Amino acid sequence: MAQYSLVSGSVGLITLKNPPVNALGAVVRHGIVDSVEKALSDPKVKSVVICGQNGMFCGGADIKEFGTDMKGPPLIPMFHSLEAANKPVVAAIEGGAFGGGLELALGCHYRIAHSKAKVGLPEVTLGLLPAAAGSQRLPRLIGVPAALNLITTGRHITAAEALQLGLVDQVADHNTVDTAVKFAQSVVGKSLDSRRISNFQCPPVPNVDVLFEEVMQKIRQTSRGAIAPIACVQAVRAAATLPYKDGLQKEKELMATLFTSGQARSLQYCFFAQRVVSRWSMPNGASWDTSKGRPIHKAAVIGLGTMGRGIAVALAQTGFSVVAVETQEKQFMDAKKAVAGMLERGAKRSGKVAAHDKIIYSQNLQAIADVDLVIEAVFEDMALKKRVFRQLSDVCKPGTFLCTNTSTLDIDQMAAETRQPELVVGMHFFAPAHVMKLLEVVYGPRSSPEAVAVAMQLGKKMGKVSVAVGNCRGFVGNRMLKPYRDQAYFLLEEGATPELIDQALEEFGFAMGAFKVYDLSGLDVGWKVRKEEGLVLPGGGSGKSARIRQGVRYSPLGDLMCEEGRFGQKTGRGWYQYDKPGSRDAKPDPWVHRFLEDYRARHGLVARRISNQEVLERCLYAMINEGFRILEDGIAAGPEDIDIIYVFGYGWPRHRGGPMFYANMVGLPIVLERLEHFAQANPDVPTLQPCNLLRKLVASGSPPISKWREAMKNVHSQL
Numbered sequence: 001m002a003q004y005s006l007v008s009g010s011v012g013l014i015t016l017k018n019p020p021v022n023a024l025g026a027v028v029r030h031g032i033v034d035s036v037e038k039a040l041s042d043p044k045v046k047s048v049v050i051c052g053q054n055g056m057f058c059g060g061a062d063i064k065e066f067g068t069d070m071k072g073p074p075l076i077p078m079f080h081s082l083e084a085a086n087k088p089v090v091a092a093i094e095g096g097a098f099g100g101g102l103e104l105a106l107g108c109h110y111r112i113a114h115s116k117a118k119v120g121l122p123e124v125t126l127g128l129l130p131a132a133a134g135s136q137r138l139p140r141l142i143g144v145p146a147a148l149n150l151i152t153t154g155r156h157i158t159a160a161e162a163l164q165l166g167l168v169d170q171v172a173d174h175n176t177v178d179t180a181v182k183f184a185q186s187v188v189g190k191s192l193d194s195r196r197i198s199n200f201q202c203p204p205v206p207n208v209d210v211l212f213e214e215v216m217q218k219i220r221q222t223s224r225g226a227i228a229p230i231a232c233v234q235a236v237r238a239a240a241t242l243p244y245k246d247g248l249q250k251e252k253e254l255m256a257t258l259f260t261s262g263q264a265r266s267l268q269y270c271f272f273a274q275r276v277v278s279r280w281s282m283p284n285g286a287s288w289d290t291s292k293g294r295p296i297h298k299a300a301v302i303g304l305g306t307m308g309r310g311i312a313v314a315l316a317q318t319g320f321s322v323v324a325v326e327t328q329e330k331q332f333m334d335a336k337k338a339v340a341g342m343l344e345r346g347a348k349r350s351g352k353v354a355a356h357d358k359i360i361y362s363q364n365l366q367a368i369a370d371v372d373l374v375i376e377a378v379f380e381d382m383a384l385k386k387r388v389f390r391q392l393s394d395v396c397k398p399g400t401f402l403c404t405n406t407s408t409l410d411i412d413q414m415a416a417e418t419r420q421p422e423l424v425v426g427m428h429f430f431a432p433a434h435v436m437k438l439l440e441v442v443y444g445p446r447s448s449p450e451a452v453a454v455a456m457q458l459g460k461k462m463g464k465v466s467v468a469v470g471n472c473r474g475f476v477g478n479r480m481l482k483p484y485r486d487q488a489y490f491l492l493e494e495g496a497t498p499e500l501i502d503q504a505l506e507e508f509g510f511a512m513g514a515f516k517v518y519d520l521s522g523l524d525v526g527w528k529v530r531k532e533e534g535l536v537l538p539g540g541g542s543g544k545s546a547r548i549r550q551g552v553r554y555s556p557l558g559d560l561m562c563e564e565g566r567f568g569q570k571t572g573r574g575w576y577q578y579d580k581p582g583s584r585d586a587k588p589d590p591w592v593h594r595f596l597e598d599y600r601a602r603h604g605l606v607a608r609r610i611s612n613q614e615v616l617e618r619c620l621y622a623m624i625n626e627g628f629r630i631l632e633d634g635i636a637a638g639p640e641d642i643d644i645i646y647v648f649g650y651g652w653p654r655h656r657g658g659p660m661f662y663a664n665m666v667g668l669p670i671v672l673e674r675l676e677h678f679a680q681a682n683p684d685v686p687t688l689q690p691c692n693l694l695r696k697l698v699a700s701g702s703p704p705i706s707k708w709r710e711a712m713k714n715v716h717s718q719l
């Protein structure tokens with residue numbers, strides 16, 4: 001609702017009330033219309049102030065209403081009637097004004113923001129554009145380049161930046177509503193003509209065509225197939241080149257296309273999925289509601305390789321005291337230098353002081369005796385990790401949480417080496433750990449809810465998107481990656497090239513195709529693991545068994561590349577060629593094409609034409625099928641957990657909502673039918689055999705993704 005009251009004898013105060021963010025749902029919109037009518041028709045009222053309850057101005061349109069019949073007054077006429085009012089209307093912005101909330105403020109004659117408030121037009125992140133005249137008013141107020149930046153990125157800016165841009169008129173350090181009321185009284189009687197933004201001429205831009213062409217080109221390169229950023233540019237262009245009324249018409253047309261698009265649905269799903277996963281739960285019912293964390297003041301990182309360095313930096317930048325331990329002399333010296341550089345660069349970017357004094361370096365484990373939490377980041381070797389956990393258990397004070405950054409290994413085996421296995425959890429960071437947003441928090445069978453709560457809390461403090469998952473090989477992310485990568489290799493054997501496969505995946509929207517990722521992360525990493533697992537045969541093996549291991553299809557292509565010393569970017573040669581070792585510019589390599597032809601000839605494989613569609617179906621449906629198995633096994637609590645992991649950790653295009661949401665969009669019966677087809681053609685590839693949960697969901701009428709958790713409960717109860 002919106003509450004109306006008369007304050008200071010002459011100011012009509014309209015307070016938006018719709019917790020938690022005062023979104024502009026139908027009831028609020030009705031409330032605003034009624035309140036404005038009251039204020040404008042009351043002769044005692046000389047000016048109007050609009051604010052939000054509980055220190056929050058407005059979080060925008062009610063996203064939960066999208067996809068419903070959206071009854072209630074529309075926003076544009078509401079904002080026009082505010083702007084046309086003959087009494088000054090002032091927005092008092094506390095907390096934040098986002099999307100429709102900022103558009104409401106732009107319809108007012110004046111805007112006063114609290115110094116801690118933030119504002120922004122984040123519609124693009126929901127697959128939309130600011131279509132309550134925001135795309136037309138903002139450029140008129142702050143100019144085209146600044147408006148383009150805010151509207152195409154959706155970034156939230158501080159009150160100080162908003163003031164500098166001319167987006168707000170004043171910043172208040174204390175009671176914003178009182179300040180706004182006084183301000184409203186002070187401007188009574190002043191002409192409002194110059195305050196109505198829709199009457200403004202857009203500040204002229206030299207070479208407007210060149211500017212928009214350049215911006216459009218940049219957006220096309222970075223948006224990876226997302227349509228909303230492009231529509232945002234088109235809408236701002238309309239503001240820059242057309243009269244307000246025509247610009248508004250263009251904004252409406254663009255919004256109509258976006259509003260019903262699958263991309264908007266996917267992005268809005270991601271918005272809510274991110275919030276669902278933050279309310280983690282364990283199969284035993286533990287969650288935030290039942291388990292509180294414990295404050296962590298001092299943490300330790302063990303092992304200062306690439307991951308350990310990033311983790312230490314992330315912790316220090318968050319304000320934790322860190323003991324960084326590395327026992328090998330050379331690595332220790334290199335790490336100290338590297339971490340210092342990372343902290344300096346981070347400080348330069350954030351404008352904060354580099355957190356050098358937060359880190360103490362040591363080559364001795366005894367230095368961690370008093371820490372509250374340890375993150376082990378030594379080499380991915382179970383024997384080594386077990387030894388480290390035994391030492392940690394001896395050295396650390398009782399009650400210290402012991403976390404491992406393993407990306408695949410069994411948490412429980414490490415926990416078994418300690419005196420308090422309930423304090424052991426996985427904290428799987430993604431490289432580079434101080435940059436990447438995702439954190440998989442892995443609970444083993446003995447991990448206590450408190451330990452999970454502590455890791456989730458720590459992740460939140462570090463600005464990570466943390467997802468709690470169960471313990472299995474590869475957890476969620478890497479477990480699903482395996483069948484995807486297997487398919488990519490099998491497609492090479494059948495006639496594809498690395499660039500054909502990568503192009504299909506990148507056109508789909510992945511940040512990088514499978515083979516570019518291999519080259520980036522190093523082919524030797526997987527080779528080492530496969531050797532330890534006994535999968536690697538010299539020369540790839542021969543005869544029929546060369547392409548079979550442990551009874552299932554295996555491609556030795558990656559092993560053969562490593563035998564040639566082609567480890568990827570670091571050696572300047574991998575699935576692509578690079579100008580020099582360490583270079584990132586991947587070029588197709590004729591050597592690889594010949595290598596693949598020789599391989600096929602050796603194994604009697606006849607190359608066939610492979611379409612982009614087949615690449616997508618084989619790679620993505622195999623991965624999705626594993627996702628269903630993960631749900632079936634109870635490793636992830638729901639499809640949202642999987643999707644958020646893929647969007648934030650694996651370059652899955654957000655406008656496609658994550659693999660499980662994508663399966664839901666494609667249609668589960670289609671996914672099932674294609675998997676059945678591929679499984680029949682490849683009986684030695686068990687990951688293509690459709691899993692039970694998928695079959696059961698299809699048999700029960702393919703419920704929408706919002707109902708999968710319920711359906712999963714039924715499946716679990718039948719097991």
Ligand SMILES: CCCCCCCC/C=C\C=C\CC(=O)SCCNC(=O)CCNC(=O)[C@H](O)C(C)(C)COP(=O)(O)OP(=O)(O)OC[C@H]1O[C@@H](n2cnc3c(N)ncnc32)[C@H](O)[C@@H]1OP(=O)(O)O
Nearest residue numbers: 021023059060061062063064098099100122132256259275
């Ligand atoms: C055919 C053509 C039709 C054309 C029709 C056109 C009609 C539309 C016209 C205009 C459209 C305007 C577009 C918009 O305004 S879209 C919304 C833009 N706003 C946003 O994107 C802001 C989203 N919210 C946030 O970024 C944050 O929530 C923030 C406001 C910064 C607060 O953050 P924080 O304090 O961390 O809190 P949470 O994010 O956890 O949120 C708390 C709960 O509030 C729910 N929430 C937040 N925002 C909204 C919202 N706008 N609508 C509905 N619900 C919202 C959020 O989900 C949390 O609840 P829960 O935990 O239960 O999920």
